[in-house]
Amino acid sequence: MIQGNGWRFWLGWLFVLFLLSSLGLGWLVRGLSLLMLLVILTPTLLTLGLRWWLSRNLVTGACPVCGFGVQGVTHTPTQCPHCGERLQVTGGQFVRFTPPGIVDVSAVEVPESKN
Incomplete structure (x- = not known):
């Protein structure tokens, strides 16, 4: 130099x-x-x-699993530094990375009905 x-x-x-x-x-x-x-x-x-x-490709958001702040590049898999979950940026938000052929299901608690 x-x-x-x-x-x-x-x-x-x-x-x-x-x-x-x-x-x-x-x-x-x-x-x-x-x-x-x-x-x-x-x-x-x-x-x-x-x-x-x-500025066009860097996305900042929360991990959908643990809520920790994560940064990632669009269309590139990344890993949450807090919980270790593999994430993918889709539509400007982080979603869990699932390989083809695997269905990601979210469990919902249903209250008991008293009949």
């Missing part, structure tokens, strides 16, 4: 570029300028792209 002491570093680079362009090596100056631009812009663009992708 390029390191320097503030303004002296950048003034040194500008002096070298000016010296090369005055010697008729403009193509080299353009190449070095393009390289410096890529070194500066690439991490910025990658960071912005990653933040945009995460």
